[in-house]
Amino acid sequence: MATLSTTEILPHFDAQMRRDLSPPNPAWRVDRVGPVVRWVSPREWPRGCGVYWSDLDEDTADGAIAEQVSYFAGLGRRFEWKTYGHDRPADLGARLRAAGLEAESEEALVIGAVEDVAAATAGTVPPPGITLRCLDSGEPLDGIAALQSAVWGGDWGR
Numbered sequence: 001m002a003t004l005s006t007t008e009i010l011p012h013f014d015a016q017m018r019r020d021l022s023p024p025n026p027a028w029r030v031d032r033v034g035p036v037v038r039w040v041s042p043r044e045w046p047r048g049c050g051v052y053w054s055d056l057d058e059d060t061a062d063g064a065i066a067e068q069v070s071y072f073a074g075l076g077r078r079f080e081w082k083t084y085g086h087d088r089p090a091d092l093g094a095r096l097r098a099a100g101l102e103a104e105s106e107e108a109l110v111i112g113a114v115e116d117v118a119a120a121t122a123g124t125v126p127p128p129g130i131t132l133r134c135l136d137s138g139e140p141l142d143g144i145a146a147l148q149s150a151v152w153g154g155d156w157g158r
Contacts, residue, residue: 018053024152050080058089065099
């Protein structure tokens with residue numbers, strides 16, 4: 001099996017986990033507005049509104065940002081613009097801050113072939129209280145699905 005490069009993996013990640021991802025509850029609305037995908041949660045969910053994917057460039061970014069800020073302000077809702085280091089334009093974070101949005105702590109995305117990650121971490125001992133185990137079916141995943149359903153509503157069993 002050939003190992004994919006980052007430039008080959010990231011479009012798949014964006015499609016599966018951002019652009020085409022279904023929201024956690026059928027009551028949430030997904031709007032595709034030009035180069036932006038936003039989610040709008042029901043009013044009873046104070047969190048969950050946001051821009052989860054965008055395909056912007058230097059010429060379209062400021063207008064799209066202003067449009068989304070105006071849209072969510074019109075709803076009277078707080079929202080998050082989820083960004084990743086590979087998002088365009090390269091200065092998207094600075095443009096979002098210039099539009100009045102506040103940056104949260106940076107998060108990391110780690111992607112790799114299972115074989116490569118396993119080889120790189122072989123013999124690694126987790127910190128005390130942490131147990132690593134393979135989750136492929138059954139009770140552990142059922143528990144995670146039950147937690148997600150309790151927090152977000154809907155059926156997370158899939």
